[in-house]
Amino acid sequence: MSNxxxxxxxxxxxxxxxxxxxxxxxxxxxxxxxxxxxRRLVVLGGVTIIVSILAILVVIAGEVYPLLKxxxxxxxxxxxxxxxxxxxxxxxxxxxxxxxxxxxxxxxxAALKGGAPPSPLVLxxxxxxxxxxxxxxxxxxxxxxxxxxxxxxxxxxxxxxxQDGKRxxxxxxxxxxxxxxxxxxxxxxxxxxxxxKAGPVTAAAIGPKDLILIAVRERKALVGPSTREEIRQTLxxxxxxxxxxxxxxxxxxxxxxxxxxxxxxxxxxxxxANPRITAPVRATGEPAVPVTVLGFLLGDRTIVVGDGxxxxxxxxxxxxxxxxxxxxxxxxxxxxxxGPVVAIEASRRDKGFLTMDRxxxxxxxxxxxxxxxxxxxxxxxxxxxxxxAPKTDGFIAADASGRLAHxxxxxxxxxxxxxxLFGKVWYEGYQSPEYVWQSTGGTDDFESKFSLTPLIFxxxxxxxxxxxxxxxxxxxxxxxASQFMHPTLKGLVKPTVEIMAALPSVVLGFLAGLWLAPxxxxxxxxxxxxxLVIPALVLGAVYLWRLVPPGIRRRARPGTxxxxxxxxxxxxGWLCFALGGVAEGLVLGGDxxxxxxxxxxxxxxxxxxxxVGVAMGFAVIPILFxxxxxxxxxxxxxxxxxxxxxxATRWQTALRVVLPTASPGIFSAIMIGFGRxxxxxxxxxxxxxNTPVMDWSxxxxxxxxxxxxxxELPEAPVGGTLFRVLFLAAFLLFVMTxxxxxxxxxxxxxxxxxxxxx
Numbered sequence: 001m002s003n004x005x006x007x008x009x010x011x012x013x014x015x016x017x018x019x020x021x022x023x024x025x026x027x028x029x030x031x032x033x034x035x036x037x038x039r040r041l042v043v044l045g046g047v048t049i050i051v052s053i054l055a056i057l058v059v060i061a062g063e064v065y066p067l068l069k070x071x072x073x074x075x076x077x078x079x080x081x082x083x084x085x086x087x088x089x090x091x092x093x094x095x096x097x098x099x100x101x102x103x104x105x106x107x108x109x110a111a112l113k114g115g116a117p118p119s120p121l122v123l124x125x126x127x128x129x130x131x132x133x134x135x136x137x138x139x140x141x142x143x144x145x146x147x148x149x150x151x152x153x154x155x156x157x158x159x160x161x162x163q164d165g166k167r168x169x170x171x172x173x174x175x176x177x178x179x180x181x182x183x184x185x186x187x188x189x190x191x192x193x194x195x196x197k198a199g200p201v202t203a204a205a206i207g208p209k210d211l212i213l214i215a216v217r218e219r220k221a222l223v224g225p226s227t228r229e230e231i232r233q234t235l236x237x238x239x240x241x242x243x244x245x246x247x248x249x250x251x252x253x254x255x256x257x258x259x260x261x262x263x264x265x266x267x268x269x270x271x272x273a274n275p276r277i278t279a280p281v282r283a284t285g286e287p288a289v290p291v292t293v294l295g296f297l298l299g300d301r302t303i304v305v306g307d308g309x310x311x312x313x314x315x316x317x318x319x320x321x322x323x324x325x326x327x328x329x330x331x332x333x334x335x336x337x338x339g340p341v342v343a344i345e346a347s348r349r350d351k352g353f354l355t356m357d358r359x360x361x362x363x364x365x366x367x368x369x370x371x372x373x374x375x376x377x378x379x380x381x382x383x384x385x386x387x388x389a390p391k392t393d394g395f396i397a398a399d400a401s402g403r404l405a406h407x408x409x410x411x412x413x414x415x416x417x418x419x420x421l422f423g424k425v426w427y428e429g430y431q432s433p434e435y436v437w438q439s440t441g442g443t444d445d446f447e448s449k450f451s452l453t454p455l456i457f458x459x460x461x462x463x464x465x466x467x468x469x470x471x472x473x474x475x476x477x478x479x480x481a482s483q484f485m486h487p488t489l490k491g492l493v494k495p496t497v498e499i500m501a502a503l504p505s506v507v508l509g510f511l512a513g514l515w516l517a518p519x520x521x522x523x524x525x526x527x528x529x530x531x532l533v534i535p536a537l538v539l540g541a542v543y544l545w546r547l548v549p550p551g552i553r554r555r556a557r558p559g560t561x562x563x564x565x566x567x568x569x570x571x572x573g574w575l576c577f578a579l580g581g582v583a584e585g586l587v588l589g590g591d592x593x594x595x596x597x598x599x600x601x602x603x604x605x606x607x608x609x610x611x612v613g614v615a616m617g618f619a620v621i622p623i624l625f626x627x628x629x630x631x632x633x634x635x636x637x638x639x640x641x642x643x644x645x646x647x648a649t650r651w652q653t654a655l656r657v658v659l660p661t662a663s664p665g666i667f668s669a670i671m672i673g674f675g676r677x678x679x680x681x682x683x684x685x686x687x688x689x690n691t692p693v694m695d696w697s698x699x700x701x702x703x704x705x706x707x708x709x710x711x712e713l714p715e716a717p718v719g720g721t722l723f724r725v726l727f728l729a730a731f732l733l734f735v736m737t738x739x740x741x742x743x744x745x746x747x748x749x750x751x752x753x754x755x756x757x758x
Contacts, residue, residue, distance in 0.1 A: 067725070072409075088102045088104070132147045138387060142155075149188065153176035181214060194252045200252075213234075283305045285309070301429070341356070378397055415721060427447055465616075474624035479632060485560075508618065509682040526580025529576045627665060678740075679733065690708075
């Protein structure tokens with residue numbers, strides 16, 4: 001007991017612990033429980049965010065995936081039918097319930113989905129003649145060429161009614177009056193027919209090189225009967241071989257002639273009385289390979305040529321150079337057939353078309369991309385006719401005995417390939433392949449242009465100019481605020497800059513587009529003088545400040561010198577704008593816009609990249625400044641003190657010690673600012689002209705991925721091609737930011753390892 005320690009006797013109870021120790025244990029247990037709960041909540045929140053992002057990515061990928069699917073086709077059983085004479089052509093109505101075959105004696109119908117077929121169409125005007133030629137079907141009205149030199153115009157129409165919930169389709173053809181093409185009564189060999197607004201135009205090959213052109217011009221008078229004029233021309237074409245194929249566009253403007261020598265000739269028939277014949281071009285690989293069939297794509301701007309060796313190519317009259325006489329130019333070459341091409345059938349909804357050879361192979365092609373999407377073997381020998389369904393959801397083909405092959409076709413997004421999304425494409429109306437985004441047009445034959453390259457370019461362009469403005473201002477401001485500014489002044493400046501981040505981007509975009517853009521347009525020369533004039537004035541002011549007696553300089557508290565520079569900067573801005581007007585008058589001829597166009601070939605758009613750079617740079621500066629300033633301020637003070645103790649100035653310490661040590665955080669700030677600029681929508685949408693052009697000029701606008709999604713998604717049909725391409729644009733934005741953030745993290749870790757401090 002001498003040392004104050006009580007020894008317990010056997011059986012004596014152990015005294016209870018002190019109340020303070022129990023309270024400490026209870027508090028510690030509660031703190032541990034709270035820490036565990038907090039840790040789990042933080043982990044749960046992080047996992048929830050990751051799962052949410054992945055869920056969004058899955059939804060986007062689900063909308064994009066159908067664009068990657070290849071077209072599919074499947075055969076449909078056709079009821080047995082009695083054999084017919086070899087068909088000259090075959091057609092089908094839009095519901096694919098009734099098909100029709102043009103034979104030498106008339107038109108016969110086939111019930112494709114069962115039931116009794118309609119009665120054959122009898123043509124009393126045939127007399128003793130037979131049908132020996134047919135102009136292409138599926139293009140509205142067509143014509144039948146007879147063995148006695150006459151031509152009968154025909155328009156296949158079908159009336160649809162419903163009875164007892166069942167659709168009933170009844171043929172209702174319109175037969176026109178025969179036209180005598182050849183006065184000598186020779187048989188029509190090959191026939192082309194079109195019915196433009198001015199009147200029908202018919203071209204018929206009578207002999208091997210004899211071509212007769214007949215155009216009817218109907219004029220309606222305000223008073224009295226209408227007049228009808230028939231223009232007949234016999235054309236002597238400069239051909240090396242015989243005429244083997246004819247095609248005329250629905251406008252009745254251009255007639256194309258294919259020959260047995262593999263040549264293609266364009267005849268301008270805009271003035272039927274004076275047709276102009278252009279020089280022939282070689283359309284096949286070898287002179288001995290004939291042109292077997294011709295066909296127009298939707299819109300009749302592109303002609304497709306099939307030859308005797310199975311080759312398929314598309315051609316278009318191109319003005320090279322602009323304003324010159326159009327010359328036929330090969331645009332694309334498709335996967336060849338194993339045998340001679342006997343039919344070309346164009347889609348009535350897009351630039352797709354079918355080609356068929358006599359052995360029974362059918363190719364599904366798309367004219368814009370220049371690719372063959374699908375190849376099918378129909379299993380019928382000696383095919384004679386092919387017809388693409390009006391809804392582009394199937395087709396039928398007929399062999400020499402009149403047997404039909406009926407196929408359904410699923411090809412919802414034929415215009416989408418990697419080439420059309422990211423490569424140069426030769427679109428109709430363009431002189432060469434280009435990157436173009438133009439999703440909608442004013443006519444049904446518009447060729448959708450879904451190149452994402454201009455949008456990606458615009459996104460990077462806007463980001464580049466925004467960071468060009470924001471990074472120097474934000475980083476230099478953060479360096480000054482963390483290393484040189486007085487703490488009291490810093491306590492006012494930093495919160496003010498951080499509050500700038502709370503400004504809605506739609507407000508910044510509104511101000512940039514409606515207020516800033518017109519004012520920038522007036523002072524562009526002064527803006528380009530500012531980087532020269534203002535730094536010179538600041539350096540001059542600093543030099544003069546050093547000449548001030550030390551007693552007066554000491555009255556300014558260290559770190560508050562920036563307040564003395566504010567009037568200098570404002571005066572410099574005023575001087576820049578004043579000198580800009582003088583420079584514009586003396587050097588730029590009084591109008592900088594005219595000088596830019598004449599001297600540099602640049603046009604000035606009021607809403608351009610310069611305006612976006614200023615506005616979006618203003619939006620990016622707060623986040624850049626905040627993160628960079630925190631990184632610079634968190635550099636350990638013993639490093640700064642050690643540098644100063646060794647004799648380094650504060651400026652040397654800031655550049656050679658503080659800046660390298662804080663470089664990981666500064667790099668992270670720049671990358672976060674990059675992601676902020678890439679995803680910006682409203683500023684880009686309102687401050688640019690939203691023109692998807694690929695030009696680095698700071699005076700031109702652009703269209704970014706985010707702005708394009710905001711503009712076009714509300715009007716895009718759900719599930720359509722444009723709808724899914726916009727989701728693909730969103731997916732690209734996600735991938736871009738993911739790659740940039742991943743690369744930034746890797747670089748940050750390397751910088752942190754290189755400049756780590758202990």
